[in-house]
Amino acid sequence: MSRLFETRPGDDGLPGPERRLAVLALILGTLMAVVDTTMVNIALPSIARSLEVSASRVVWVTNLFQVSCAAFLLVFAALSELLSRRRLYVAGVAVFALAALGSALSTSLESLLLFRALQGLGAAATLSIGPSIYRQIFPTRLLGSALGLSAMVVAGGYAAGPAIGGLLLSVADWPWLFALHLPLGGVAVVLAWRALPRESARPGGFDWQGALLSVAMLGGFFVAMDGLGHGMPVWALVAWLGSSLVAALLFLRRQRRATHPLLPLAIFAERRFSLALAAQGSAFVGQGLAFVALSFLFQQQMGFSPLETAWLFTPWPLAIMLVGPLAGRLADRMNPTLLASLGLTLLMVGLAALARLDAEAGVVEVLWRMALCGLGFGLFQPPNNRELIGSVPAARSANASGAMSTSRTVGQSLGVALVGAFLAAGVAVQATLWLGALTTLIALLFSLLRVPLAAARGE
Template sequence: MSRLFETRPGDDGLPGPERRLAVLALILGTLMSVVDATMINIALPSIAADLGVSASRVVWVTNLFQVVCAAFLLVFAALSELVSRRRLYAAGVALFTLASLGSALSSSLESLLVFRALQGLGAAATLSIGPSLYRTIFPSRLLGSALGLSALVVAGGYAAGPAIGGLVLSVARWPWLFALHVPLGLCAAVLAWRVLPREAGRGGGFDWRGALCSVAMLGGLFLAMDGIGHGAPSWQPLAWGACGLMAGHLFLRRQRRASHPLLPLSLFAQRRFSLAVSASGLAFVGQGLTFVALSFLYQQEMAFSPLETAWLFTPWPLTIMVVGPLAGRLADRLNPSLLSSAGLGLLLLGLASLALLDATASVADCLWRTALCGLGFGLFQPPNNREMMTSVPPARSANASGVMSTIRTVGQSLGVALVGAFLAAGTSVQATLWVGVLTTGLSLLASLARVPLAGRARREAMCAALPGASSRSD
């Protein structure tokens, strides 16, 4: 870990001491958003009982946060270019913190939902530009290691969320889950404002019409997928999906004409970037689908309790926490696309082994298969994220970061929706798990297609870095 904060002559990014504080600000901001996403789910029954509302209404405490966060990721990534990433990140943490305090003080479902929507806005601001800030804080030679650290933080947050929620609820009421964010958020906001790199905004206009189309597109598609995943009447997801697709069509038309597009479509002309995005989206579909399908398999067919099911999932994020930083370091030295492809191969094997589980499988059988999935995903994600960030010019880092966060959120949500759709159609859980194997296989094909491109880019960068060497291409 100390290697991340060493400074060498000629390094870009922040000096070592400032780098430590900047990373701490990013870790605190990311942890609050990620832990919240899984911690609050544990408290939904308690919230419903205290506020006197039904289970069908209280789920919007989680859903509204997710919808708002997903809908505004691209908007805030583009807005950060106008107002600077430091200002937007600090403002996002501050908004999330104030909204957490409002949630803790809420005495009705309506007021809680308002503050949960504001929390979603704050989370979108931080999650959309967090990866691009790593590119500014760390020198290029350490970017893979830095993104490995980011993967560790996210995986640790997802793993710790349910445990933290259960621990707090065992000694206090649900408002304390939100109140926990307040002191951490204040520290993170002050740190972000003082130590994150200062940069001037680009000036010029902002694509407000594109922003409205983006929010409508992502919000509509997310609500459609959520409706499918939760068994809503068929007309609801169809209506939301149609609205999302129509808004998506208008969004693409707007991006081709806007002087300052919200999402420059030229990004996707870079094959390394577009293939990395495709690999990421398909892998997250497989992950989201597997998590939900396994819950049904463990509890309904293998008769494990909810608590036992939660423990059976832990090898996945815990393995990512161990492997992610190592994969990031390797990505700084080796072809990152090759590493990502190797990780996807292991993930594919792990998912196939889970799909072959039967009702008589032992706990050990479940654990090693889940750990294999975590090993593969941990080896895949940091190098793939490095490819997404380095395959675009530094000036487009915020846009790439927004795409990275959006494709992760949409991919996981689509995976959840597919489980609901297949189970509603009478498909078995094991057959549904094979759909995750299929999407991961497609992700592997996309990753393999960019191996020679990444290798050529790496050789050119090494040649350009040699003293007195002229640029050359193979």
């Protein structure tokens, strides 16, 4: 870890001491956004009882946060060029923390949903540009290691969220889950304002038409995916998907003509970027699908309690936390494509092994399979992220970061929606896990297509 903060002659990025404070600001902001989702999920029954609403309505406390966040990722990535990434990141953390206070003080579902939507906007501002800020902070020689640290933080946040939520709910009411963000957000704002790199804003206008089309495109898609997993009527599902598709076509047309496009399509001409993005999206379909399917497998077929199920999930993020930083360091020294492909192979084998579990399988049989999946994902993500961020010009790293965050969120949502659709159709849970292995195989094929490109560069 100490090598991340060493400074060598000729290094770009920030000097070592300044690097530490900047990284701490990024870690705090990322953890707040990542922990929030899994932590709040634990509290949904308590919120429903307190506000006297049904379970079908209270799930929008989570859903609206996710839709709001996902729909604005591309918008904020582009907006950072006008405001600077430092200003946008500080504003995002501040909005998230203040909206969390509003959530804590809410006495009705309507006001809670309003503040949750605002929290989603704050999270989108930070998550959309986080990876590109790592590129600003660290020298190129340490970019893989830095992104390995980021993967460890995200995995740790997902793993810790349910435990933090359960611990707080054992001693306090649900509003304290949101109030917790206020002091953390204050510290993150001060650190980010002081330590994140200053940069000049790009002159010129902003693609407001592209922004509106992006929100319509992504918002419609995520509402449709949520509806697919929760029994939305077919006509409504088709309407949402159709509106999303029309918005997508208009968005692409706009991006070809705009003077300052929201998402410069030229970055997709770099095949390493395009293939890495496709590999990431396919891999996150598999992960999102597996996380939901396994909850049903463990509880409904294997008879584990919700608490036991939570513990059975632990090896996956724990393996990412352990392997991610190492994978990042290796990606700085060797071909990251080979590492990412190896990771996807292990993830695919792990998902196939989970799909072969039967109702009589023991805890040990579950744990090693979950650990294998986490090992594979930990080996895949940092090297792949290094390719995503490092393969485009530095001036376009914010756009690449927004596309990366969007691809990840789209993949996860599609995976969750597919589980809901399969289960509603009476398909066995094991079959959905085989589908996860298949989408991971597709990700592996995208990754392997990069091998000749790496060989051409002499890696």
